[in-house]
Amino acid sequence: MSIWFFLNGALLLWALWNTVQSLAGHSVYHHILLGFAGLLFFIFNWTRNAVFATIRSTEDRAVKIRLARMSKKIMPWHRWVGTLSFIIILLHGAAVLHLYGFNPGSMKILTGLLASVNLLALVLSGWYSLLIRHNLRTRRLHFGLGLTMFILTALHLFF
Ligand code: HEM
Ligand code: HEM
Numbered sequence: 727m728s729i730w731f732f733l734n735g736a737l738l739l740w741a742l743w744n745t746v747q748s749l750a751g752h753s754v755y756h757h758i759l760l761g762f763a764g765l766l767f768f769i770f771n772w773t774r775n776a777v778f779a780t781i782r783s784t785e786d787r788a789v790k791i792r793l794a795r796m797s798k799k800i801m802p803w804h805r806w807v808g809t810l811s812f813i814i815i816l817l818h819g820a821a822v823l824h825l826y827g828f829n830p831g832s833m834k835i836l837t838g839l840l841a842s843v844n845l846l847a848l849v850l851s852g853w854y855s856l857l858i859r860h861n862l863r864t865r866r867l868h869f870g871l872g873l874t875m876f877i878l879t880a881l882h883l884f885f
Pocket of ligand 1: 741744745748752757758761762764765768815816818819820822823826834835836837838839840841842845879882883
C-alpha cells in the first residue's frame with residue numbers, strides 16, 4: 727500500500743468536512759457542491775499515482791497483476807474524468823465569482839484561481855502526452871502538475 731492512499735483519503739475527508747460546514751452556513755449551495763464534485767474527479771485521477779506506486783513497491787505478484795488490470799480498465803476514463811474535473815471547477819469558480827465578486831485579498835479566491843490554472847495545465851499536459859508526444863519528460867511534467875495540484879487543493883481547503 728502506498729502512503730498516497732492515506733494522503734488522498736485524508737484530503738477527501740477534509741474536503742467533505744469543509745463542504746458540510748460550508749453547506750450548513752449558507753443558503754445557496756450550488757457553488758460549494760460544484761467545488762466538491764470537481765475535487766472528487768481530481769482525486770479519482772490522482773489515485774492513479776497511488777496505484778502505480780503500489781504496483782512498483784509490492785512484492786506480491788497477484789496484487790501487482792490485479793492493480794495493473796484495474797488500472798488498464800480505468801485508463802480510457804482517465805482523460806474524460808480529468809477534463810470533466812476542469813469543466814466542473816470552472817463552473818465552481820464562475821459561480822463563486824458571480825456570488826462574491828473578485829476579491830484579490832481573499833486567500834480562498836487566490837488559492838482557488840491558482841489551483842484552477844494548475845488544473846488546466848495538468849489537463850493540457852495529459853492531452854499532450856496522449857495525442858502528441860509521450861516520453862519521460864512529459865510523464866514527469868504530468869506527474870509534477872498532479873502533485874502541485876494536490877498541494878494547491880490542500881491550501882484552498884485550508885483558507
Ligand atoms: C476558479 C477558481 C476558484 C475559486 C475562485 C474558488 C473559490 C472558492 C470559495 C470562495 C469557496 C468558499 C465558498 C463558500 O463558503 O461560500 C470555495 C469552496 C470550495 N472550493 Fe473553491 N475555488 C476555486 C477553485 C477550486 C478548486 C481548483 C478546487 C478543488 C479541486 C476547489 C474546491 C472547493 C471546495 C471542495 C469547496 C467547499 C469547501 C470549502 O469551503 O472549503 N475550488 N471555493
Ligand atoms: C485531474 C486531472 C488529472 C490527474 C490528477 C492525472 C493524474 C495522472 C497520474 C497520477 C498518472 C500516472 C503518472 C505516472 O506515475 O506515470 C497519469 C497518467 C496519464 N495521464 Fe493523467 N491526470 C489527469 C488528467 C489527464 C487528462 C485530461 C489526460 C488526457 C488525455 C491524461 C492523460 C494521461 C496519460 C496519457 C497518462 C499515462 C502516460 C503518462 O504517465 O504520461 N491525464 N495521470
